[in-house]
Amino acid sequence: MAKVKTHFNRRSFLKLSAAGGAGLMLQFSWFSALAKENPNLESAFDLNGYIKIATDGTVTIASPNPEIGQNVKTSMPMIVAEELDVNWKNVKVVQAPLNTDIFTRQLAGGSNSINQSWNALRMAGATARYMLVEAAAKAWNVPSSSIKVDAGVISHAASGKSAGFGEMAEAASKIEVPKEVDVKSIKDFKIIRNSQFNVDGPSIVTGKPLFGLDVYGDDMVYASIVHPPAFGMELKSFDATEALAMKGIYDVFTIDAYPEDFERGYFDITAFPKLIIITGDSTWRIMKAKKLINAEWMPFEEHTIKVKGFRGNATDQKVPTKIENTDKQYASMIALSKENPRQARKDGNPEKAFANAAKVIEREYTAPYLAHSPLEPLNFYANVTDDKAELIGPIQTPEYMEQSVAQRFGLSLEQIDIQMTRIGGGFGRKLFGHYLLEAAVISKKIKKPVKLIYTREDDMTFGAYRPMYHAYYRAGLDENNNLIAFHVKAGGIPESPLYANRFPAGAVDNYLAESWTIESNITTAAFRAPRSNFMGAVEQAFLDEVAELAGKDPIDFRLELFDRAIKNPVGERNDYDAKRYAGVLKLIKEKSNWGTPKPGLSRGVAAYFCHNSYVANVVDLRMENDKPIIEKVYCATDCGIVVNPIGAANMIEGGSVDGIGHALYSMLTVKDGVPQQKNYNDYHLIRNNDAPWDVETYFVESDVHPTGLGEPPFAPAIGALTNALYKETGKRYYHQPFMVDIESMFLKDEAAV
């Protein structure tokens, strides 16, 4: 057992009981069906905001973070239930209200939900358990140390007394919250490390309303947007006569969600603050009316917007006046990659080492814009008056958007109630909540509750894409085929993907990492495994070529480098644990029977570390009619303690297939500033018939603090795919997506640049 400090006091807990309790009830008011399923909630006793216990023993656990498909609505309450020592079958899970007094970091991003809330969740369960035990000790007049708790039953052996949690709930709710509590030894876990089904599974397979798009309020108005068709453009004028003549259309007007002097938060990214809004009585009619708006657009002037950094440091950001074209963007990336960029790290004397190298290899890689395109398009419900804002919908960053709403309307945080629905996919896109603020602005203006819905085309052409990236790699081998020099130069539009201190930094004596960027008015945003989604993939593809040049097996080659990084690391700061990195490679080697050829199949391997977890992949594939048939993907993962194995495996399977799919098929291009892919007919996502036939997942057994899984599997799967494609076709793939001939489409003039 270990002691952990409790972070809440009686005062903050009481505040939650008032505000948070109301939040829970509000949420249930729009899911009346769910409220009926939880009749005990109203009479339940709130032990600390996370846990309510009804007199019949039903335990309701509030899951603090937004559920976006990463399984936190199951795995986070599992951690609370473990320390509470309740039977998981008697637990009901609800989405917690936004309340930062009690919950820590209510955000879905960075694969950090479990990693950063592990201690808080254990503390919440252990605190409630302590209070129940103290209540029983008082009632039975026995020392609390002689009381045992097992699966929701409190018992005292000497007196033979026992009670269910429900019987002690009221008394426990009056016990002083302890300053510190004991948490379990890892070896005593009964719920954690045992697969528990998705708590929303039964609701999902029966079509219960769970998502933002499923929120329907009384007297609600439907709203749709029209945004500029091209990046770099803004509204000049519009004529809505035809749309307004349509039956069921209430109004057409413009909004400015982010006025020029508004200091934007980190998550307030939008390319189009000024929008035309159509309101009406049904979704279909506003979608039809959109098409009848005659708008004139014009290029905007260069301007600056005020942006608060992630940690509050405000800067002015320039928005260039420019009409972008994909072919010119590729040309400008290649041109800049040949210039002198910013040095991010240098070990030893790279230029001398390259000059002395027996063999030198250099390669270039690119990746296009990607649209996150979650299947649930951007949408939000808002009911905003002069003194309160009720907002319900899919948002990865409720805490940050609450601040934006407060600032936009001059409301205090207490006047704002943001409720988190289940999120129908985000992949980073729903970190950026302009659509929430837009819904709020519309509601305030029309003085009615509103549901704002983006069409798929709106969602896909609105920007906030994965940036375009370029990376140049160079490696030098000595006459004994040892890696003696390594050079990475990476950049992008508008951000560089470089991580200067990641592998193979630390494993090579002479190392140089450089970085560059190109500005654009095309907005970009965090996309599943930001920057790593490119760097991990291309670094692993390059190392495969270096291993081949060295005449070494690709796993052995990497293990040699990790061995060096373990025994005698180069440099002060290397952002990885070489032992754990080598560990997943050894596991994948064993589980995939690496080295044993599979008839008819070609295989590739890769491993990458990002977002605090380690993943190695082996991909087995063959080509049929110029299309890869991926028969198997093996995944070996080290994420420390695996909280919920069945959910963890699902994340790894999906993340691997997602990475492979984007690398093979997906790309968003622009012509004269206009996104050329607008819907799923021309934006190619991986489909069932293209997907790997099977994914096998393995986890390193570990007692290390648990880390996340949403992002880590994405990049190494691409690396393994790239290397398997080479083995199969004899051709190296340098430009994503591999099934599109990027070279002839966009890089023909490369030599001339």
Add this chain to the structure above:
Amino acid sequence: MALFTIHVNGESKQVDVDADTPILWVLRDNLRLLGTKYGCGIAHCGVCTIHLDGDAVRSCAYPISAVGDKKIVTIEGLSEEGDHPVQKAWLEHDVPQCGYCQAGQIMTASSLLAQNPNPTDEEIRRAMNGNLCRCATYTRINRAIRTAAKDM
């Protein structure tokens, strides 16, 4: 506006909507059957899949005026207790991640198995190819369909 009488999940419903309104929006906005989702509006993602006389149909691109007396079944009407073999298999394999596409996947899968009770792996992949899963749970979807096929 026009009155349409449609047959949904075993009940007769009268709705007053524009004739070109897709079934999807009648289900959602008028009848509040919210299990059928909107994803693309052009029948390319499959999240809006329903059964029309047993056939899997994309309800986002199927106007209400073309329904006639065909019987609509939505995810809410697939089984009384949520215990259709496909639904049970989905839970057994813990298929969903975000869950948004899964009702559509289940409707396509149940239609497939009704018409082809013992599909090959290739037949499953082809039949399910019109249903996107952005979380890429395809391997679990296909495993669950194989399990459901054994139960049917």
